Amino acid sequence: MSTNKTGGRERRRHHGDNRVTLKDVAREAGVAPITVSRALNTPENVSAGLRERIDNAVSALGYVPNLIAGGLASAGTRVIPVVVPSLSILTYIEVIHGIQQTLEPAGYQVLLGSTDFDLEREASLVDTVLGYSPSGMIMTGLRHRESAERRLKAWGRPLVEIMELGETCIDMNIGVENTEAGACMARHLVEQGYQRIAFLGTGMAHDYRARLRYEGHRQALKAAGIESDVLFQDDQPSSYEVGRKLFLEALDARPDLQALHFANDNLAAGAILEANRIGVRVPQDIAIGGYLGLSLGEHLTPRLTTVTVPRYEMGVEAAKMLLAKLEGGSPASSRVDIGYELKVREST
Amino acid sequence: MSTNKTGGRERRRHHGDNRVTLKDVAREAGVAPITVSRALNTPENVSAGLRERIDNAVSALGYVPNLIAGGLASAGTRVIPVVVPSLSILTYIEVIHGIQQTLEPAGYQVLLGSTDFDLEREASLVDTVLGYSPSGMIMTGLRHRESAERRLKAWGRPLVEIMELGETCIDMNIGVENTEAGACMARHLVEQGYQRIAFLGTGMAHDYRARLRYEGHRQALKAAGIESDVLFQDDQPSSYEVGRKLFLEALDARPDLQALHFANDNLAAGAILEANRIGVRVPQDIAIGGYLGLSLGEHLTPRLTTVTVPRYEMGVEAAKMLLAKLEGGSPASSRVDIGYELKVREST
DNA sequence: TGGTGATTTGGTAGCGCTACCATTTTTTTC
């Protein structure tokens, strides 16, 4: 029975998991706890000899720091909440992937939050995650409830708003000009000689970035002298199935249409796959354009013309901006246009 | 200059963000801090009158609990780390989605970790995330480094291992019998009359669940009296592109093949899309089967025969098992076979 | 009306760590 070195009534006040603590390491190494703390956090302030003794004690005891305690005592917990509208949309996943691949090697962990496009939920999620004393934070979009915005500003730590670009971000901003991107595809369709062009999207009631792209689409058509404005939409989240549905709906309702501008590649792919099935020729019978640059697009027949956005890279860059600020410096720029690219392929 | 009510040299020892604390609420409501804590955590132990006064103070001051401090003082932090091999594989994303949609409404936050299929990284990630005093945890697979396994056992809190099914889990287990699933598709192909069947997969060196499916495939073929065993593999992660590559490689190397059993639907979809493009008829020229049940499969021409696994549901169930245990009870079962289903469609 | 038990409130002592300052030791300088 290993009573305990100190021999006392070690009843361990709380429910302690009996984890090895910094104190244990200190005892083992014969130094003060604070010195162990230093050896781990700012090794340059500890003499080489002690450092080694402490490192040995750490591995001998299998010590793992309690980040919660550290977070309470100092500041951040090396947690970075990432708040996105949805986890069922590939776009956000790819951004998160980029973020995660960049933050994890730097010793930060990603805390996931999703809002289902509901700004009210976003606001309450902000409250919750701020409770974890995060070191920084990444949020989607530039529009938030006033309460959330106020709290984030008061919070005062590094924050990157992604996906969208605007004048008035809280701290840092990286994204694309959605209006521009929408206009880009519309212009392309017009240049290809199409006149009767529809825009097809989903969930545009809550996804205002999709609305921005639609807005760009309309402006571009107008600029080209096309006044008619055809819109098909659906409330379900984007999927191949909804793309297929919107495609059939459009064919049925407006057989005269020459080109379809889909709000994203999922929808566009669903349309092309259905076209393949029912023998509609793309682009001869009808042209199809998308947005995002999903890899699937390149494997379709015909390959999908799309406006690609470097989603993974956006995540990486957002994380880098955050890291730059976390590590005391400041990012090269606090407002980054990650850009987009029109990929003209055979579907238009 | 608002010096401070107490009038003192309020230098605020640390770097405090000046956040409203429980103490502030207590002062505002005219009660002891501990009472506020109770009003928030176990309101049934506080009289209605006080409860209301405290609630008012909370919203008047905009108090948000510091979960870090709470986590340190009590036990868990209401954080649930979810450790997966990769965030670029749709399967894991869908599982995470299910987990997140179930845990978030219950007041738990998901902490994301990815291992890149490296058990060494997994072990160190386990150390890191345990540092956050999580309330519970979800991990992928049943095989871990001995050190990680030891720590998790010693940790003693709810843990669900997902994706795979086995006799010896650490705490709770939900998943599918990969060997069985692999055998299921192979049997189907044999029953359809195909004899010369290949298995095509990626990253099988590190993805042992894919190896298990291959193993099942082999056993089924053997059981059917087919001794030849053709395997094509690639080291890159699964993608449409790699599926296409493997498909062409197989056609080229073994023109006599009758059926291709792909390790997942991403690969199989890449193959069908390429077949469409180069005019290979599926299944007349060659049959194609997959694994997972990605929605894309249903939109291909021909539609993809696959073994579906309810990935989102697996996430939901894993989270429910965890919640059951976290809330003091115990899950209906600590080992759940989420099952799979052979979806026979036109590609075989 | 006093005594018993149930309910409600409060006090105290940490959870494990680090900021801040004090002390000791080493190095540098004239």
Next chain:
DNA sequence: GAAAAAAATGGTAGCGCTACCAAATCACCA
């Protein structure tokens, strides 16, 4: 070689919250 500066180590006091126990209040019944 002594004084001054720099570097290395330690002590103490919390970070904001909750577990545990003690005290006070209330309800109830003989």
